[in-house]
Amino acid sequence: MLNSDIQALADRIVHHHSATFGARLHHDANSVELVPQPTPPAQRSEAAYLAALHACSQLGFIAVDAECLAQAWQRQTERTQQFDVTHWPDDPQDFGLAGADPAQAFPACPRQLGLYGVLPTAEWVGRMARAGVPTVQLRFKSDDQAAIQREVQAAVKAVQGTGARLFINDHWQAAIDAGAYGIHVGQEDLDALEGAQLNAIRASGLRLGVSTHGYAEMVRAHAVQPSYIALGAVFPTTLKRMATAPQGTARLQAYVRLMQQYPLVAIGGISAEQFPEILATGVGSIAVVRALVNAPDPDAAAQHLSAFIPVS
Known part of the structure; x- marks a missing residue:
């Protein structure tokens, strides 16, 4: 179970990004239905990571992607020294994509x-x-x-x-x-x-x-x-x-x-x-x-x- 502070962070992520990434159901031939997923077991204990892991699962990302995003959100928080609920992770270095040979x-x-x-x-x-x-x-x-x-x-x-x-x-x-x-x-x-x-x-x-x-x-x-x-x-x-x-x-x-x-x-x-x-x-x-x-x-x-x- 998440404690109340981490749950509050997760709720903020979901609230801010649900219009973009959240579950939606349409009825046309090209509909995309994204539904909440089970939160996978946590691999870390930091608040930003735990909140993002839960939030991304609620936004419909499968376990491996929720884990990948949570790790990136934690790195983003450490790099910028702040938890920015508005900034969906998109910096390659936060996903370990920098420094290839x-x-x-x-x-x-x-x-x-x-x-x-x-x-x-x-x-x-x-x-x-x-x-x-x-x-x-x-x-x-x-x-x-x-x-x-x-x-x-x-x-x-x-x-x-x-x-x-x-x-x-x-x-x-x-x-x-x-x-x-x-x-x-x-x-x-x-x-x-x-x-x-x-x-x-x-x-x-x-x-x-x-x-x-x-x-x-x-x-x-x-x-x-x-x-x-x-x-x-x-x-x-x-x-x-x-x-x-x-x-x-x-x-x-x-x-x-x-x-x-x-x-x-x-x-x-x-x-x-x-x-x-x-x-x-x-x-x-x-x-x-x-x-x-x-x-x-x-x-x-x-x-x-x-x-x-x-x-x-």
């Missing part, structure tokens, strides 16, 4: 990756690259290694002469062998990579993108210093089962403030109508799947959506 960073990619098409086959990759999509990803699901090699090689060939940057989802060795622009991995795939494998990807010169779904995963991604970080799922998506709830635009904006040292890609259930509010958060790219592959005219959709987003 530049020599261990993956090769850079543009901060503005533009429209980012996540596509199921090499044929789709080539079609969207020719339609002007500046960044494409092959997300080809198969357990047949020969089929994977063929599809990755076909995707690399399909973008030649288009100027499109091609990332390969998961299949890092095939991507290296075929000479793709980069590789994209999710958190589970990142955790499965051993040090020697990460070093092999880094040494190949390919860029590395990493998916994240909250504060703890962003900190985990930063540990390998990828070329870009994907933030999501912003809105509900039926394309894959998500372990975390949709994040919504308020959280997305907070993530962008914290991770602005990286090129950032917003992903997850984003439709054309939502592009302006997503771009207003400061991300340099929006990834889409259904908005392209399910469009009545995918080529026209590619051109229309690409026009929203600047490219560098």
Whole structure:
């Protein structure tokens, strides 16, 4: 149980930030429902930490993210020598994101990756690259290694002469062998990579993108210093089962403030109508799947959506 003083601090955090981060329930197709979570066991005893741990749980952050935020709020309090209930933590040093070794960073990619098409086959990759999509990803699901090699090689060939940057989802060795622009991995795939494998990807010169779904995963991604970080799922998506709830635009904006040292890609259930509010958060790219592959005219959709987003 929290004592009355710590509870009062927690209540102040919730009161000040509930309009931004608190639980909300809408009834439209892109609703984001965030509900209070159980407060995880405390790892520290300081008042700011305990108050933030409880408050962030009440605001709907899952245990690992509430813990990450509470640690950051305590560091912020120590650094500034005051507990500021109004200042949601957003300084990289308070999350342990400062002081990384530049020599261990993956090769850079543009901060503005533009429209980012996540596509199921090499044929789709080539079609969207020719339609002007500046960044494409092959997300080809198969357990047949020969089929994977063929599809990755076909995707690399399909973008030649288009100027499109091609990332390969998961299949890092095939991507290296075929000479793709980069590789994209999710958190589970990142955790499965051993040090020697990460070093092999880094040494190949390919860029590395990493998916994240909250504060703890962003900190985990930063540990390998990828070329870009994907933030999501912003809105509900039926394309894959998500372990975390949709994040919504308020959280997305907070993530962008914290991770602005990286090129950032917003992903997850984003439709054309939502592009302006997503771009207003400061991300340099929006990834889409259904908005392209399910469009009545995918080529026209590619051109229309690409026009929203600047490219560098």
